[in-house]
Amino acid sequence: MIELARMGVETILEVRNVSKTYKDLQLNGKFKVINALINASFEVSQGEILGFLGPNGAGKSTAIKIITSLAAPTSGEVFIEGYSVQKQKELALRNVGGVIESPDLYLEMSGELNLKYFAAITGGIDNVEQRIADVLKIVGLYERRKDLVKKYSLGMKQRLGIAQAILKKPKLLILDEPANGLDPVGIKEIRDMLKHFAHDEGMAIMVSSHQLAEMELMCDRVIIINKGVIVGEKSIEELRGGVSVDSIIIATDNPQLAFDILKEQFSIEVTISGNDVIAVTNEPAASLTRELVLGGVNVYGVKKKEVSLEDAFFEMTNGGEHNV
Amino acid sequence: MFKKLYLWEIRKMISLKGIIVLAAIAVLALLLINAMFNITMEFTSEMYENEAQLPEGDENGKVLEDPEGEENDSGAEEQPPAPEIPFFGSYNPVYGSLNEDGEIELSHLEAQLAKADIEALYKETRENTVKNKYFYRSPDQIYMLKSWVTAFRYIVDAKKYNVPMRPFLGATDSAFESLTSKTMQGFMSTYLSLMGTAILYYGIVCGANAYGKEIKKGTLKMVMIRPIARNKLTLSKLLAALTVATAFFVGAIAIAFVYGAIAYKSVSFTSLFVFNASKAFTASSNLTLILVVLSILIQTWVYITLAMAISTLTKNNVLGIVIPIIITTSIPMLILTQFGVGRFLFSYSAATLIDYFAIGSSMLYGGSNFWLNLAVLLSYVTIFVSSIFIIFKKRDIA
Numbered sequence: 001m002i003e004l005a006r007m008g009v010e011t012i013l014e015v016r017n018v019s020k021t022y023k024d025l026q027l028n029g030k031f032k033v034i035n036a037l038i039n040a041s042f043e044v045s046q047g048e049i050l051g052f053l054g055p056n057g058a059g060k061s062t063a064i065k066i067i068t069s070l071a072a073p074t075s076g077e078v079f080i081e082g083y084s085v086q087k088q089k090e091l092a093l094r095n096v097g098g099v100i101e102s103p104d105l106y107l108e109m110s111g112e113l114n115l116k117y118f119a120a121i122t123g124g125i126d127n128v129e130q131r132i133a134d135v136l137k138i139v140g141l142y143e144r145r146k147d148l149v150k151k152y153s154l155g156m157k158q159r160l161g162i163a164q165a166i167l168k169k170p171k172l173l174i175l176d177e178p179a180n181g182l183d184p185v186g187i188k189e190i191r192d193m194l195k196h197f198a199h200d201e202g203m204a205i206m207v208s209s210h211q212l213a214e215m216e217l218m219c220d221r222v223i224i225i226n227k228g229v230i231v232g233e234k235s236i237e238e239l240r241g242g243v244s245v246d247s248i249i250i251a252t253d254n255p256q257l258a259f260d261i262l263k264e265q266f267s268i269e270v271t272i273s274g275n276d277v278i279a280v281t282n283e284p285a286a287s288l289t290r291e292l293v294l295g296g297v298n299v300y301g302v303k304k305k306e307v308s309l310e311d312a313f314f315e316m317t318n319g320g321e322h323n324v
Numbered sequence: 325m326f327k328k329l330y331l332w333e334i335r336k337m338i339s340l341k342g343i344i345v346l347a348a349i350a351v352l353a354l355l356l357i358n359a360m361f362n363i364t365m366e367f368t369s370e371m372y373e374n375e376a377q378l379p380e381g382d383e384n385g386k387v388l389e390d391p392e393g394e395e396n397d398s399g400a401e402e403q404p405p406a407p408e409i410p411f412f413g414s415y416n417p418v419y420g421s422l423n424e425d426g427e428i429e430l431s432h433l434e435a436q437l438a439k440a441d442i443e444a445l446y447k448e449t450r451e452n453t454v455k456n457k458y459f460y461r462s463p464d465q466i467y468m469l470k471s472w473v474t475a476f477r478y479i480v481d482a483k484k485y486n487v488p489m490r491p492f493l494g495a496t497d498s499a500f501e502s503l504t505s506k507t508m509q510g511f512m513s514t515y516l517s518l519m520g521t522a523i524l525y526y527g528i529v530c531g532a533n534a535y536g537k538e539i540k541k542g543t544l545k546m547v548m549i550r551p552i553a554r555n556k557l558t559l560s561k562l563l564a565a566l567t568v569a570t571a572f573f574v575g576a577i578a579i580a581f582v583y584g585a586i587a588y589k590s591v592s593f594t595s596l597f598v599f600n601a602s603k604a605f606t607a608s609s610n611l612t613l614i615l616v617v618l619s620i621l622i623q624t625w626v627y628i629t630l631a632m633a634i635s636t637l638t639k640n641n642v643l644g645i646v647i648p649i650i651i652t653t654s655i656p657m658l659i660l661t662q663f664g665v666g667r668f669l670f671s672y673s674a675a676t677l678i679d680y681f682a683i684g685s686s687m688l689y690g691g692s693n694f695w696l697n698l699a700v701l702l703s704y705v706t707i708f709v710s711s712i713f714i715i716f717k718k719r720d721i722a
Contacts, residue, residue: 022720065545068545068548069548070545070549070721072718072720089553090552090553091551093549093550093551094551096551100545100546101542101545104542104543104545105543106336106543107541108339117335117336118546118550120328120332121332121550121552122551123325123328123550123551
């Protein structure tokens with residue numbers, strides 16, 4: 001990543017002021033205008049994995065569909081390798097691979113035949129037979145290549161979905177919920193694979209997921225989207241550091257007194273939760289407990305809570321609002 | 325790239341299940357037609373025996389000039405040996421026939437013909453039928469009248485009184501005749517009509533699945549994220565569905581031809597056709613077979629565009645299959661013709677092109693003619709095809 005940056009990374013995907021509005025027919029027969037995406041702009045560069053986070057209905061899928069030409073934006077434009085997806089689809093999508101929503105493949109064909117089909121309609125793949133065999137080995141489906149896809153498990157379909165997406169060694173790889181249906185071992189394999197693609201082969205990867213922990217492990221940068229609006233776009237480090245400081249949870253016999261002492265001595269944000277007080281601060285826990293004990297408060301326990309991406313995410317999306 | 329896309333679409337449309345079903349139908353149709361031939365031949369032989377009308381040595385049919393059975397034996401002896409004409413129908417007795425001397429017996433038409441006042445007769449017929457509201461929803465009496473007059477005029481003008489000719493009376497009549505004629509042509513015509521129906525349904529399924537199934541199953545989005553222009557994909561799907569149905573039908577023609585040639589004797593004779601009630605001509609009876617084949621192919625093609633349009637519009641392949649099949653049953657046509665719009669209906673325009681080569685076909689509804697019918701059909705196809713392209717070009721893939 002660092003080396004690539006030095007070499008001068010190339011912006012592969014550029015989303016420029018994209019909005020999407022559609023009308024939804026209501027039960028009362030009237031149309032409700034839904035703003036699925038509002039003035040979204042972001043970029044993905046060569047060699048980075050961008051996470052796309054947001055509650056259900058936030059606009060993630062809409063954005064991905066617009067990027068891949070499945071949906072037309074109401075306004076704005078998407079560029080891939082400098083070509084407009086809306087105006088020059090055939091040029092823009094030459095080096096794009098993806099799995100959108102779910103890996104819906106041809107169930108009545110074998111895994112291998114699926115790949116042959118996708119290779120044929122993608123075009124520009126040298127030595128197709130060999131590449132298909134290689135890709136099947138990469139995703140661990142080589143032994144099952146002759147089986148019909150309808151006999152595959154969800155995890156295997158997910159792998160085959162990734163296989164068809166990387167057939168042409170795309171410059172931009174877009175994956176919707178790639179960890180769905182995979183077991184923990186499978187998830188790790190996919191994560192390592194994607195990191196390899198991005199960091200070693202320079203692929204630009206965009207991943208949407210609701211599995212926040214997974215994003216934290218996989219992505220270099222995340223975009224958080226809520227109600228069609230991009231509310232944050234930061235690196236994992238920035239996100240953890242910039243959203244909130246750590247919290248210290250202190251169990252006491254007198255939370256009210258503890259609250260008053262901490263407020264007075266440290267001028268920090270404190271909340272009471274049952275017998276606990278929660279102090280949001282980067283002060284050492286030892287300083288806080290010393291002051292409390294000196295003030296006559298019995299301290300039964302101290303726990304430090306680190307801010308995770310999940311907390312950052314909830315904070316940025318006002319509590320998530322939706323089930324994520 | 326387009327070629328690859330097109331060939332893969334064909335591959336996606338041909339399923340092993342579909343081939344097995346069609347092959348089973350192909351074999352069943354062979355058995356069925358053989359059985360039907362035996363039944364109908366017994367039936368028609370009995371008829372001939374009862375009426376004692378079969379010319380000697382002719383086991384299959386009878387000579388045309390004698391529809392009413394008034395011919396005497398001496399007349400037949402003077403003529404060259406009667407050709408084998410596998411036909412036992414007759415000229416329409418309402419409008420007249422030719423007698424042995426080649427004179428036209430036009431019954432009530434004769435007077436008007438003599439006065440060259442056909443227009444008056446048309447007018448009268450039209451007024452009567454329109455007054456009784458039959459004109460637009462029942463067989464076109466005026467068309468029938470015109471075509472018969474054209475046919476008789478042709479015979480008179482071309483002095484073909486003694487030439488044995490069989491009138492082509494339309495698709496329904498043709499199907500009936502082919503069942504009663506144990507010949508290669510009769511077999512092919514019957515077999516291809518049966519297989520044509522099966523292949524029409526297969527074509528409808530291909531057309532409906534082209535987009536409908538892919539939208540429903542979600543595979544379309546996997547295809548649409550490739551660097552392929554939407555119009556190219558649409559064109560490849562449409563052409564693939566047409567190709568698959570046509571290829572199966574060509575296969576059926578080959579089977580019909582080979583089996584027909586082995587099992588039956590090829591018999592052809594002169595047939596009399598009247599195009600669009602205005603132009604009479606004679607041609608080999610094989611033209612009837614060619615017309616039947618073309619009619620089946622055209623119907624299959626236009627129904628494929630309908631199926632594809634419906635499934636693309638509704639995003640549902642089942643509707644794309646069910647609605648065209650309901651339309652093929654002619655039930656909607658029978659209902660809608662009661663409102664006088666029969667001649668503008670899709671199923672009508674698709675099914676009756678062949679009947680505009682027939683003399684007095686009862687398939688034709690009032691107020692239409694070949695060119696109007698063709699224009700109506702082409703309009704439908706244009707609407708279906710352009711709607712597939714337009715809808716698909718604009719639509720967001722869910």
